[in-house]
Amino acid sequence: MLSFERRAQLLDLYSAYAACLDDGRFGDWPDFFVEDCHYRVVPRENYDQNLPLSTMELHGVGMLRDRVYGVQSTLFHAPYYQRHIIGIPRILDYSDDGIDVEANYLVIRTKRDQPSEVFNTGRYLDTVVTTSQGLKFRQKSCVFDSELIPNSLIYPI
Amino acid sequence: MDVAQATSVGADPVTPWVGDGCSRIPARIYTDPHIYARELERIFYGRHWSYVGLEAEVPDAGSFKRTAIGERSVIMIRNRKGEINVLENRCAHRAMQFCQERSGKVKTLVCPYHQWNYNYDGKLLGVPFQRGVKGQGGMPADFTLEDRSLKKLQVAVRNGIVFASFASDVEPFEAYVGDEVLKYFDRTFDGRKLRIHGYSRQRIPGNWKLMMENIKDPYHPGLLHTWFVTFGLWRADNKSELKMDAEGRHACMISRRSETLDKDVTQGVSSFRENMKLNDMRLLDIVHEPWWGQPTVCMTTIFPSVVLQQQVNSLSTRQIIPVGPDKFDFVWTHFGFEDDDPAMTERRLRQANLFGPAGFVSADDGEVIEFSQDGFRQDPAFETLCELGGTDVGDADHMVTETLIRGMYRYWRKVMEL
Numbered sequence: 001m002l003s004f005e006r007r008a009q010l011l012d013l014y015s016a017y018a019a020c021l022d023d024g025r026f027g028d029w030p031d032f033f034v035e036d037c038h039y040r041v042v043p044r045e046n047y048d049q050n051l052p053l054s055t056m057e058l059h060g061v062g063m064l065r066d067r068v069y070g071v072q073s074t075l076f077h078a079p080y081y082q083r084h085i086i087g088i089p090r091i092l093d094y095s096d097d098g099i100d101v102e103a104n105y106l107v108i109r110t111k112r113d114q115p116s117e118v119f120n121t122g123r124y125l126d127t128v129v130t131t132s133q134g135l136k137f138r139q140k141s142c143v144f145d146s147e148l149i150p151n152s153l154i155y156p157i
Numbered sequence: 158m159d160v161a162q163a164t165s166v167g168a169d170p171v172t173p174w175v176g177d178g179c180s181r182i183p184a185r186i187y188t189d190p191h192i193y194a195r196e197l198e199r200i201f202y203g204r205h206w207s208y209v210g211l212e213a214e215v216p217d218a219g220s221f222k223r224t225a226i227g228e229r230s231v232i233m234i235r236n237r238k239g240e241i242n243v244l245e246n247r248c249a250h251r252a253m254q255f256c257q258e259r260s261g262k263v264k265t266l267v268c269p270y271h272q273w274n275y276n277y278d279g280k281l282l283g284v285p286f287q288r289g290v291k292g293q294g295g296m297p298a299d300f301t302l303e304d305r306s307l308k309k310l311q312v313a314v315r316n317g318i319v320f321a322s323f324a325s326d327v328e329p330f331e332a333y334v335g336d337e338v339l340k341y342f343d344r345t346f347d348g349r350k351l352r353i354h355g356y357s358r359q360r361i362p363g364n365w366k367l368m369m370e371n372i373k374d375p376y377h378p379g380l381l382h383t384w385f386v387t388f389g390l391w392r393a394d395n396k397s398e399l400k401m402d403a404e405g406r407h408a409c410m411i412s413r414r415s416e417t418l419d420k421d422v423t424q425g426v427s428s429f430r431e432n433m434k435l436n437d438m439r440l441l442d443i444v445h446e447p448w449w450g451q452p453t454v455c456m457t458t459i460f461p462s463v464v465l466q467q468q469v470n471s472l473s474t475r476q477i478i479p480v481g482p483d484k485f486d487f488v489w490t491h492f493g494f495e496d497d498d499p500a501m502t503e504r505r506l507r508q509a510n511l512f513g514p515a516g517f518v519s520a521d522d523g524e525v526i527e528f529s530q531d532g533f534r535q536d537p538a539f540e541t542l543c544e545l546g547g548t549d550v551g552d553a554d555h556m557v558t559e560t561l562i563r564g565m566y567r568y569w570r571k572v573m574e575l
Contacts, residue, residue, distance in 0.1 A: 041515065045259070046355035052506055053355025053491045056515045059507075062436030074383035074428070076521040078528070148360040148486060151527055152520040 002094050010089050010128065013135045014103060018084035021156060026071050029156055030064040034129060034136045037061060041142045041157060044122060055144075055153060067156065077154045082119070083108040084157070098129040098138060105142070107157050109150070120146050120157055170195055172575040173537075179566035180548040180559075181540040184533035187364035192575065193482035199572055200461050201227030201479070204327045206313060206320040206334075208463035208476050209233045209243055211490065213317060213351045214260065219277060222260045224488075225478045226321060226462070230254050231310065232266070233319055236277035243321035244279040245308035266307070279307035316346040318474070320459075334459065335402030341409045341455050344448065345467050350495035354506060357489040359514040363526035364533075365461070365479040366565075368487060371522050372456050372464045373561035375399065375410050376545055381525065382518040383428040384511065388441060390469070390518075391454065394419040399553040404571075405564025406460035412556070414443075414453040414469070440511075442504055443469045460565065470501070471508040483530060487523070489513050 013032075020028050033039065040054040058064050087104035094100065102123055109119030122144030129138045142157050170191035173183035186192055201207060207226040210233050214222045221234040223246060230246035246256045248268035255268035265282060266275040274282045281302040289295025310321040313330030320330055331339060361368065371377070378391040385391035397412035423429040435441065443453075449467075457465040464475040472493065478486040489512070493505045512519045533539065543566075546558025550567050553560055 043356065043358070049355075051353065051355035052502070053357070053509060054506070055357055055513055056510060057506065058510070059439070060437055063440060063510075065436045066440060069433075070384075070517050073430070074433075075517065076381060077524050148358050149514040151359060151361050151514070151523045153515040154520055 002091055002099065006099070007091075009135050010091075010099065010101065013128065014086050014089055018086050022082055022084055024081075024155075026068045026155065029068060030061045032137055033061055033064060033140070034131060034138050035061050037064070037136075037138055037140070039064060039137075039140045039156075041144065041153065043147075044143050044145050045147075047141075047143045055149070056156075064156075071154055071156075075154055077152060078111055080112075080155075081110040082155055082157070083110070083116075086124075098127045101126045101128055105157070117150070118146075119150060120144050120153070122146065170575060174570065174575060175540070177570075178548055179550070179563045179570060180542070180544045182543055182566060184539040184541075185537050186569075186575075187366065187530060187533045188482055188537065190482055192573070193479075195573055195575075197227045197479070200569075202229065202323040203572070204322070204324040205461055206322050206327065206330055206459070207461065208459065208474065209312075209319045209321045211317055211351055211353065211474070211492065212241060212314060212319060213353055213492070214490075215241065217262060219262045219264060220260075221256070221263060221266075223256050223258065224476070226310075226323065227479060229323070230256075231321065232256050233321075234266075234277050241312055241314050241319050242278055243310040243312050243319070244275075245310070247308065248273055249281060249305040249307060250284075273305075275307050279309045281305045281307075316343065316348045317351050318342075318346050334407060335404075337400050338402050338407045338409055338457060338459070341400070341411065341457055342459075342465065344450070344455065345465065345472065347448065351492045352495050352497065352502075354491040354493060354502075354509070357491075357513040359487050359523060360480070360484060361487055361523045361526055362484045363523075363530035364482055365477050365485040366569075367526040367529055368464070368475075368477055368485065368522075369458055369460065369565060370562050371526065372410070372458050373408050373565060374559060375412075375556035375561075376559060377525075378518070379422065379556070380426060380428060381521055383430060383433070384517045386423065386426055386429045387431075387433045389415040389417075393422040393556050395556070396451075397554070397556050399556075399558070399561055401550070401552060401561060401564050404568045405550050405561075406568040408458050408561040408564065410454075410456045410556075410561070411452045412454045413451055439507055442507065444501070444504060446470070458561075458565075460568070466512070468511065469508060470504050471512055472505065473509075473512060483534075487514075 040057040042054040085106040089101045089103040092100040104123050107120045108116050110116040125141040127139040128135050168191050173185035210222050215235045218237045221232050232244045232246050246254050248255050250273050253268050253270050273284050287296050313320045378385045379393050395412045395415050400409045455467045462477050466473045473489050473491045476488040511517045543559045543562050550564040
């Protein structure tokens with residue numbers, strides 16, 4: 001069994017990840033990933049049928065930084081708050097190489113002058129590895145159930 | 158009054174247009190439920206061809222895909238002869254939308270309510286208790302299976318792309334699209350087998366025509382979309398052409414990427430970033446494909462329901478499904494070709510980051526459409542100005558014109574009689 005210490009570190013990782021996005025500190029977001037990471041946001045429809053298209057798919061921290069630049073400097077959008085509710089991480093597998101984790105998530109979006117609404121919901125399918133700066137994501141797939149994206153998806157989830 | 162009422166009373170909409178031009182567009186054509194009801198009737202269910210899907214989505218006999226034309230649910234299904242049928246998803250008995258899965262493969266089409274059973278051509282094969290039970294009940298003597306088929310639409314398949322029409326007297330697809338636009342249609346779809354990469358779906362809170370306008374508007378990409386300006390993918394100095402069919406309803410925006418930069422076109426453009434560099438250039442790892450010829454981009458609008466996208470190595474169809482006057486679903490189907498090598502497939506998928514609901518040059522199109530709709534709602538007396546490049550309609554060899562939008566509204570006014 002994965003040690004309690006490791007599990008506690010995992011919980012810290014997920015809660016820190018949520019806080020980073022919910023605070024809108026997008027510049028810090030790539031720091032949760034190792035250099036050769038893979039991040040994708042993918043509709044469940046595609047994932048279940050093994051169709052490769054993602055809504056967003058980034059290879060390596062460089063591309064994550066390019067996305068952050070897009071969010072902060074090039075993509076015109078109405079600003080909104082995000083609130084991530086992440087379920088207790090379920091450990092699928094682990095070895096010296098990394099920990100495979102699944103965690104349900106719910107993202108609530110609040111636009112200016114509007115009531116809050118469910119924006120995106122699904123599960124993370126992640127691989128977490130140990131680095132000298134603590135646990136980081138090598139792989140993060142956000143497989144979302146939501147059949148229709150309410151207009152656009154700007155910020156990472 | 159809601160849309161259903163507007164349709165049922167058949168109220169004649171009053172024209173909101175002033176004069177007979179097409180360059181000042183009244184806000185009410187985006188918000189009025191009576192006008193929207195007539196659009197469904199005359200455009201989506203009238204003598205027009207609507208996009209349904211790609212043949213590759215239904216590979217075998219019995220493979221189906223459910224989608225919609227206007228607000229009517231339809232099923233694209235392949236029959237045993239290999240032909241594509243498009244059937245309305247509505248049981249001939251009690252109107253049930255019996256097909257709830259989005260895609261799959263079936264032996265027959267069965268409505269679960271009373272097990273009415275249809276073949277791939279929509280023919281009713283049988284109904285339980287037709288002759289009653291132990292001499293009691295059953296269907297009347299004049300009931301025939303032949304009279305109770307599923308509604309079968311007209312179908313046109315061209316090089317793997319499937320269109321359908323509710324109108325039995327619709328003109329042939331090729332005549333509908335016209336030679337000029339068909340040439341660019343065939344540039345991408347020349348009969349090569351397609352490989353489906355997947356789907357993106359978004360609901361955009363704006364009138365469906367705003368998306369057609371967006372893809373007929375070569376003015377905005379070099380202004381709204383920083384990526385297009387900075388990396389020369391779409392900029393006012395690019396060599397480009399705008400083409401229409403004779404009616405002005407369909408169009409192509411064709412352009413060629415500039416590697417060099419003319420200062421004229423970035424002066425005062427606040428979205429231009431001279432020093433913008435990507436951390437990872439693989440997002441723009443463009444490889445020229447022989448079938449492109451000179452153009453690096455061709456955006457085709459087939460009125461009323463689809464945008465065909467070739468933006469460098471990224472390919473998609475974008476289907477417009479209206480959901481009331483003030484919103485529509487926008488369904489992206491990304492694809493490549495069966496003979497793509499793995500590197501090309503990966504390249505197409507990476508460049509897909511530019512497009513779709515999260516795309517670097519697409520996410521903000523949905524946003525601006527939403528805010529235009531908000532603007533129409535707040536003042537029904539408003540008229541938009543669509544006079545860049547004049548007030549007439551015609552092809553052009555530059556981007557500084559809104560002629561394609563005027564072309565669409567010239568046609569819209571004719572068919573809508575408003």
